[in-house]
Amino acid sequence: MRGALVLGVLLLLSAAVWCHDASPPGKPALIGCRSPDKETFTCWWTPGSPGGLPTVHRLYYHRAESKDVRECPDYTSGGSNSCYFDKSQTTLWVEYELTVVATNALGNATSNTLRIDVMNVVRPYPPKNVVLQVKQSNDNPYLFIGWQSPLNKTKTYGWVTIKYQLRVRPEKSKEWKIYDTDLQRNFSLHTVDPKVTYEVEVRCALDHSTWSEWSTTASIKIPGSSQKDRLLWVLMLVSLIPLLTAVCALVVKRNSVKQCLLPPVPGPKIIGVDPRLLKSGRAEDVVSALFGNQKLANMKARTEETEEFISVSDSRDWLLPDERLSEKVRSLIIPNSFVFGAKTQSFELEKAADGKENPVLDRSSSRPGDGRTPLSPAPELQSLRASKDAASRSAGQCPAHSYVDIPTPEDCRTPEATSDDYSRVKGVHGEDVLLEEERVPPCPDAQIQPANVASDYSRVAEVNSDTTVLLQNLPVCKERQHHDAGWTVGKKPEPPGTEVSTGSSTQLVGSGYVDSVPNFC
């Protein structure tokens, strides 16, 4: 008895335990239906809580007008928890009412009723087999996209019209670009960039139905460069090689190239004169620059002479007592040479015995007993130089007969045939060069004029210092007075500094030089 009771209790307990797991099924829910081709449709549901016991789901439907309830014809073609209606079961423009019932041993559960019109649930599947190809059109790549209809049948009898839409984007972009292709099953995209990967998706719709899902993404990379591009690059590189070699050659031989393109312009150079020494400004340097240790070349043409440069003015006002000026002018020596006429005068400017280092024209002198190399007495031109020291040295030796302050030796004779344009130097007094008073010869017959009298010369009236020579304003002869009036270069009161600069004889041009432009050899 007790044993039976215990067994009964145990059974009850086990039954209770077992029964707790089982329950009537939960209420299923109809998700929705879909017609991919306007001829068939499928509906899906989700089952409710399982209830522990094997559950069977059944779908019942009836059309809106009729009360005739039918069960789903096909539970398998659409997958699990689905009901597939084939052509014969599908009626368009009619509302269906669908219900799903879940049944198990303990009970059943009914879902909510779903009312649908098949035409309102039309939604095709996405297009199939999206194909991407890169093609060339006039050497420009373009993307050719092709796909297939999701429907298997090709003949639709006009019932179904599919329109397509595709979207493209470069791989890294986030924005799609959408293109409509209507009924076409291919599309050519020309706005593609090389070396970029593009992603393409396609979808479709049946007339006014909802759009399908986007197809699987197809991607392709546009090739970077075509054959033509590569050839172009090769050609460019090849053409660069000679250019590079030319540049290298230029760099290596830049000096010679420089020589060729920019030949050095010969600076003004006086033979025998070292311009660097002139710049230094010291008298001794100047002298050495001018005379150096070399023989001066013989001058040939008179036109190559350089005239001695003495600042001249026809106005006493211009005379500058400036020490600096005189100093500088003193150091400015322009060698020149002149023809003494038939006879050559030789003279000598030498270093004074007092040791002043006044480099002398080595070539000079006819003075005997001098250690210097005498100037050749030939009728060639000799360059000479006037300097203060030389002037001072020569003082008392020879009366200055010549135009420049060149002391003449004792036996020197001033040539009688000096032109009227020159003045004889009477003597040198200190820093002054005294010139002979010029006789004004009576004017010869107007027609007969000395050939060598140039109208552009003036007579020197006075020499103020060794740097200043005052010119006569008086004509050489009475009749020629008017000619000389034009020659007043010396009048110009230039500021003193400008006309005096060591080493540059041209500066004194403005202050009045007597003869033609000195030519520097």
Place this chain on the structure above:
Amino acid sequence: MSGQMRPACSVWLLLVCLVLYSRLKVAASAPTCTNGQAGCHVLSLANLFDRVIQHSARMHGISNDLHSEFELYFLPSKNQIGRVSRNCHTSTILTPNGKENAQRMAREELTEVILKLLVAWGDPLWHFHQSLAHNHEFSNFSSNKSLEMSDMVHELRKGVQKVIEKMKMLGIIGNSLGGLGSSESLLAPVSAEWRLMKDYDLLYCFRRDSSKIQNYLKILKCRIVPEHGC
């Protein structure tokens, strides 16, 4: 002076004559065009069908849009069980409910169905537009669409009638179809019911019917003017 004027005048006259002549020629070629006449720009049946189908597609699109807008306004539950199935005033017209049914139907019958539908919706849509225009609840956008819809129904009806004439002329269909006169008689039995429909139901019904019209026309075209894919 007069000598210069004369050639100018004549040139001017010539130009005017040419212009008038060309105009006349154009005008002359437009209206009457019996088949086979040379120089006549005749629309083929296929072209007519295409135009009509495009028109019906457009009409269906507008009805779809309007219906969606109304759905937002009224927010009815799509799955209402208690909702009485809508009785459209055109439900008396027997229409094929599928592709096969439509294909099995005779051409004349199908054409007649199309025409009946178009005729049935002429007045209701016009009144619908009127009610929308006077009701300030609805936007101008909706009102304009309803007007467009109403106009389109009339245009489409005319277009379909032209197609029928063409088909009759080509001997594709018999003369059993009535002309314009009979369309009025078609309208009579259903005339009263649409006034009872609410706007939203009216739109629902029209959306359905416009879809029918579009599909029937396409089927008809494929049967009468075969082309690739038909």
